[in-house]
Amino acid sequence: MRLERVLQYAQTLLQSAVGNGDIAVDATAGNGHDTLFLAELVGDDGFVYAFDVQKQAVDATLHRLLDHALEHRAIVLNDGHENVAKYVDKPVSGAIFNLGYLPGSDHEVITRPNTTIQALESLLQLLKIGGIVVLVIYHGHEGGKEERDEVIRFVSALPQKSIHVLRYEFLNQKNDPPFVIALEKVKEYPFES
Ligand SMILES: C[S@@+](CC[C@H](N)C(=O)[O-])C[C@H]1O[C@@H](n2cnc3c(N)ncnc32)[C@H](O)[C@@H]1O
DSSP states (O other): OOOOOHHHHHHHHHHHHOOTTOEEEESOOTTSHHHHHHHHHHTTTOEEEEEOSOHHHHHHHHHHHHHTTOGGGEEEESSOGGGHHHHOOSOEEEEEEEOSBOTTSOTTOBOOHHHHHHHHHHHHHHEEEEEEEEEEEOOSSTTHHHHHHHHHHHHHTSOTTTEEEEEEOOTTOSSOOOEEEEEEEOSOSSOOO
């Protein structure tokens, strides 16, 4: 068996959780690669909610969907993922975050720990049992390490009876390589007892 690269592995996880007719969320649409991937997975009976605070990213994502004639399977919202609960009221099968900045754009606009964690809180409520949230953590940029550490602190404290938390990482790569954190909901959250 070959070890999957980080981005490949993120998609494999989504593929295992999201299928025909499902609801999925791309929390950081960027250039729309993951929105398109999710739109392919959910089929014509499912739906994707994609979020990005930059108009440039919203437009790029819409174009990518249009190029593949899949625009009817998604809504691309020019809003922060911390507001996910305002738009999504159905159980979510899979969600993805690519933390950091949009490649080829303003490096000042980055995901931030507070809003990322707020979005995670909401998505953990919305997630159906067996659903997965995948985070690709980029931490080489300014502010990246703070966000990485806060996200790790948050997910490490999640109740293990309701959320399984995985970290997938290559340990011998140089220059702050990205890694994956995945959350699988196995029981209602917050778990009480
Ligand atoms: C690493 S990029 C995403 C790459 C994307 N998945 C792709 O396929 O190209 C991170 C994106 O998160 C966006 N972003 C930053 N803060 C956000 C927030 N609060 N809500 C939603 N998107 C946000 C940025 O504008 C940027 O486009």
